[in-house]
Amino acid sequence: MNNSEKKRMNGEAEEENEEDVEDEGRDAWERTYTDERSWEALEEDESGLLQPIDNKAIYHSQYRRRLQSLSAASAASRIQKGLIRFLCVVVDLSKAAGEMDFKPSRMAVIAKHVEAFIREFFDQNPLSQIGLMIIKDGVAQSLTELGGSPEAHIKALMVKLGCSGDSSLQNALELVHDTLHKIPSYGHREVLILYSALSTCDPGDIMETIQKCKKAKLRCSVIGLSAEMFVCKHLCQETGGSYMVALDEGHFKELLLEHAPPPPALAEFAIANLIKMGFPQRAAEGSIAICSCHREAKVGEGYICPRCKARVCELPTECRFCGLTLVSSPHLARSYHHLFPIEPFTEVSARQLELSRVASKTCFGCRESLLTPGTNKAGPCAACTKCKQYFCLDCDIYIHESLHNCPGCESRRITPAAASVTMS
């Protein structure tokens, strides 16, 4: 098994290489069409009929590699993850953001993807908060206070879009530091800087500011849009963040979304902490109350703080009056999976599948047949290490990226007797 698997992996790696080489050799104008080369995604089968090439296997192998590297990293050191994050997103809107090397302009691309990022972030980290800042004309200004409402952030950013002047990393860091250093110790302080400029005009010594951030345990990450800058690299190294430079729009999006799942906690944070939280009840339909966040009378919607009975519109948030953190249980549950990710499934070769005792040869998730349509040969599939159920590649990806639960394991837990029967 090992041999065949290895061979398979090697084959894939070679394929990958060839593709990379090809990609490098192409000119820029050619590359823009690579995604849409629909005519190349066809091949002839034995009888001369055109058939679409199955790219699924390639995508799947890419995904698997990503998954494995992730799980390897987390296995190496039993990493704690910070689930309550306070993230400051700093957008550089100096005149370099107006450059057109990203279409239509860097600024527009940034805005588009920041919007997506904010939504994704709250989806993955319902307990966390974001604050938006911009750098413009050499100064940093705060657009939104730390808060949990995606809409408010996105609206604020879209209103302020427009670039001018120099950029100053130091001013931005100072502002971030002022905002974040009063956050309670259980919260993880993070900064994400989207930096277009290639220089920074600072009023003082930026190295001191970097040290200050390090002391305040801010995890600073930077995504550059043009080239690698020493000072950014230095900042990220010092504070434990990551520094990446985007190649093109697709890559930028990828890099940005990488920041959505919670990063491993810094060593200093690795102490267990108890946090007081409230789980408010949804207000009764038709009851009228003044909400504490907008100071408007509202009918029906909203939640009631269990401690001081104040009305708030959205969760999660902090109660304006008593300062209690208000969350709902689905929020907690959604954050949970970061701590206990499902282990990556093992790949099953066609021969193994044929030899296996599973009579139906169908995917445990979607009940689709695992055999390749047309021919009666077994296609590629994956198996959970715990419940030994087989899954098709689509289900594999879906389980790991969205569902975060293995259907096989879950159903087994409900009926232990049945599971033990199948096991034997």
Added chain:
Amino acid sequence: MKFQIEEVTVYFPYDNIYPEQYTYMVELKRALDAKGHCLLEMPTGTGKTIALLSLITSYALAKTESPIKLIYCTRTVHEMEKTLAELKFLHNYQVKHLGAAAKMLAIGLSSRKNLCVNPKVSSAENRDSVDAACRKLTASWVRSMAAENPNQPTCEFYENYDRAAGGAVLPAGVYTLEDLRAFGKEKGWCPYFLARHMVQFANVVVYSYQYLLDPKVAGIISKEMQKESVVVFDEAHNIDNVCIEALSVSVRRQTLEGAIRNISRIENEIDRFKDIDAGRLRAEYNRLVEGLALRGDLSASDAWLANPALPDDILRQAVPGNIRRAEHFLHVLRRLVQYLKVKLDTDKVEKESPVSFVASINSDAGIDQKALKFCYDRLHSLLMTLEITDTDEFLHIQTICDFATLVGTYARGFSIIIEPFDERMPLIPDPVLQLCCHDASLAIKPVFDRFQSVVITSGTLSPIDLYPRLLNFHPVVSRSFKMSLTRDCICPMVLTRGSDQLPVSTKFDMRSDPGVVRNYGKLLVEMVSIVPDGIVCFFVSYSYMDGIINSWNESGILKDIMQHKLVFIETQDVVETTLALDNYRRACDCGRGAVFFSVARGKVAEGIDFDRHYGRLVIMFGVPFQYTESKILRARLEYLRDTFQIKEGDFLTFDALRQAAQCVGRVIRSKADYGMMIFADKRYSRHDKRSKLPGWILSHLRDANLNLSTDMALHIAREFLRKMAQPYEKTGSTTGRKTLLSQEDVEKLGGNGAQEMLY
């Protein structure tokens, strides 16, 4: 790691080795086996020094029956320190694996300025005054005076060293200059004299080029080196110029005036001596009559400057009769200075060969060739007899004697050029008489003859076949190595046109064209906006740089540049330049970004590294040809053509291109680094120019990048910078381009022949 190259076990202090380091060692080993000289080119950042050191010391360990000595020559004190530090690391590793058998003695030798521990002496500001201050305390007659008169100051470190005499030895180990000083302080011995003494016994000596090439110094320091030595010249791309400078002398008006002052002072001294101690002068005369070898009976501290590379048969001749007596000799000197003075008083450029010059001295001043030849030795002996210690005061007369001896000795390979004024400033009279050496092989010939193997190595030695011709030797191995890289981390480009498609060049008829100036400016303005951190620009000369910066300033281009990056400029003043460099580095560190304007052939181009973020891009504006109107250069070209059949054009291009390569090579100092190089001149796209660039640059110069305009270059630069900013794998094991060899890999290579595996 430990591996075999043929029968030699090589101890290499790192766990992995680059493939090119391995082949470098293989080639070097072959040269050592053949007991011949070799010429090796390998790009910087590939660990040349450690490869050299580890192979040669391992070789010495393997061949215990005929121990070889390593003489390692560096250009600067800084490089010397770096080499010694690396050697120390290597030595520790070897001792750990081999035990006491691997013990060796390695020392660095530098001038008194760098080694002196006597606070009174080392506080002097320059090298000459430190030397003189030292002599004032340590000369033999000063010390004998001190024996009678306790108030006479002497140097306690030297006294202690002298008292310990044979007992003053360094235990085995590797000593950097700092270690030597510390050792000297601890024991109370003078580190300078100790080091000079130990040079004969050390297994490894690291010192400056001058100690081997400058005949004046080589005579004392390197005289006793054994034949079974391996001499390494590191960073040797300019070795021919070093050789030539070692044998060239220039005489100005101030020199002559100073010489006259020196002569009168010597005269006074002689008179004084006649009154109090006439016997001493007579003794000197007698000694000269007997033709005693001068150096044999002098103690180590007195021997200061010896004879310029004279063939041994001349040394064995006796000093001619007409200059044996001190007064006579002074008369001869006086006449010589007078003659030179008349010669300098000319208003046109003159060029003469040494033969005709000597003939005219003979007829006009009545000094024959033989007397000229012995001037240097005679002066040396006289100053000794007169017990003159402040030798830095007598530099002028020494220069004159140096000149006389060289003119008297060599009939070929030199010429005498008298220029009444600097050509760039024809209104200011500044006559200068130059004795220029044209033949680099003269100074280095004794080195090649004397030592078993001479290794000449550098990052840029292309074209590699020219060096043997210039230095007149036959290498048994001459090879150029490429750098193995995990990614294409250098991006050379040839930019021939501005964005308006007009050609750019610093050719004489084009350089002041406003279009060219503007296009160069535009190129820089565009580049500063897309390249992060540091950019270095090299211009062909100071005057051209001044001119172009001026016009950029007027047209506002400079202001545009300043919006993105700060601008720093190299000047001829060392202190100013150091300050500028310092601030440049700070600007790069803190993210402000900076541009450094510098000059090819300047101090910065030769010795300063712009690695990592200090130099992401280097732009070479124009082809740095030498100033072709210079008389000295013309004479040298003529000589090269007649003697070595090297065409003028070939030599000029070779020289210009090696300077250019040297300049752009400043940005890459290690494999993890990356940088772009722009050759901004249309002439670079021609094959005869381009092909003279070193192989490691050429192999990255794609055909598509040969004829770019500004906008195309911008596009390439953007893509390159983005690509390089991506994380990458250092070992390159998965990409199939192996750049780091582990122990097993090397053993495999040794098994089935390195050549097939690597090429």
